[in-house]
Amino acid sequence: MSFELNQMLESLVKPAVTKEQLKEYALASGDNNPIHLNDGFAAEAGFPSVIVHGMLSMGFLGDCLNLNFPPDKFELKLFNTRFKKVTFPGDVITSKGKIRSLNADGSLTVSLWTENQAGEHTLEGDAQIVFRS
Amino acid sequence: MLINLNADLTPIKFTAATITKDKVELFKSAVRLQYTEGIPPTYATTFRKGEFAFLDRFHVNLKNLLHTDQQYEYISPFCLDDIPEVTTEFVSTKERRGMVFVSIKSQVKVKDQVRVYFTSSFVLRETKKGTE
Numbered sequence: 001m002s003f004e005l006n007q008m009l010e011s012l013v014k015p016a017v018t019k020e021q022l023k024e025y026a027l028a029s030g031d032n033n034p035i036h037l038n039d040g041f042a043a044e045a046g047f048p049s050v051i052v053h054g055m056l057s058m059g060f061l062g063d064c065l066n067l068n069f070p071p072d073k074f075e076l077k078l079f080n081t082r083f084k085k086v087t088f089p090g091d092v093i094t095s096k097g098k099i100r101s102l103n104a105d106g107s108l109t110v111s112l113w114t115e116n117q118a119g120e121h122t123l124e125g126d127a128q129i130v131f132r133s
Numbered sequence: 134m135l136i137n138l139n140a141d142l143t144p145i146k147f148t149a150a151t152i153t154k155d156k157v158e159l160f161k162s163a164v165r166l167q168y169t170e171g172i173p174p175t176y177a178t179t180f181r182k183g184e185f186a187f188l189d190r191f192h193v194n195l196k197n198l199l200h201t202d203q204q205y206e207y208i209s210p211f212c213l214d215d216i217p218e219v220t221t222e223f224v225s226t227k228e229r230r231g232m233v234f235v236s237i238k239s240q241v242k243v244k245d246q247v248r249v250y251f252t253s254s255f256v257l258r259e260t261k262k263g264t265e
Contacts, residue, residue, distance in 0.1 A: 045196035059164035
């Protein structure tokens with residue numbers, strides 16, 4: 001497998017996020033902040049509905065990394081994200097990325113982001129990946 | 134008041150639930166993972182109990198809270214039947230333009246070997262309806 005600078009990763013589209021999924025994620029992750037689960041609470045925080053856990057979207061990005069860098073051949077060392085824009089139930093999130101640098105130690109640094117259906121970046125980040133020996 | 138700056142800052146240590154196939158599958162199903170075999174790297178997000186305890190110590194109104202950044206440094210992968218030992222520490226708060234930025238970091242060990250470090254950053258901002 002070879003990579004080139006600025007090479008785009010294969011993108012990954014997830015089905016629209018649902019409120020039921022947020023309940024499932026809260027149960028699985030232990031993040032029960034009502035801003036993700038209770039519309040009334042979210043309204044009091046200034047949002048039109050519950051908002052999606054940022055870490056759920058980061059999970060989507062992680063799956064995109066695994067699509068492009070299968071774990072039997074690559075190992076994730078660093079994974080950083082900044083949450084740029086709130087995601088709501090019904091949003092369709094696409095994970096994207098490109099090779100940002102081919103490092104002297106043999107590792108790769110990739111830029112990553114997620115987009116909603118309007119093309120707005122909801123997360124931005126990067127990851128460092130090494131080849132398994 | 135967005136945050137109680139006189140809070141107890143003692144690190145929080147706890148033993149997380151044993152990593153079982155059922156728990157991993159529950160997590161993978163919730164994230165709709167398609168290409169992740171075994172334990173996903175983001176499974177580490179299930180070890181944030183110490184963060185939530187710090188936010189409680191800070192008397193944070195969750196209506197004012199937004200997660201802004203997340204960083205993971207993976208040292209070695211988790212395995213089924215691992216029993217993670219988590220230590221969560223306060224890193225910093227910074228006030229800027231009426232908002233408070235909070236950073237909290239954790240390390241997760243299994244049998245005294247570090248598996249992952251992670252840092253979570255939040256912003257506390259006043260909301261029209263949510264401010265105490």
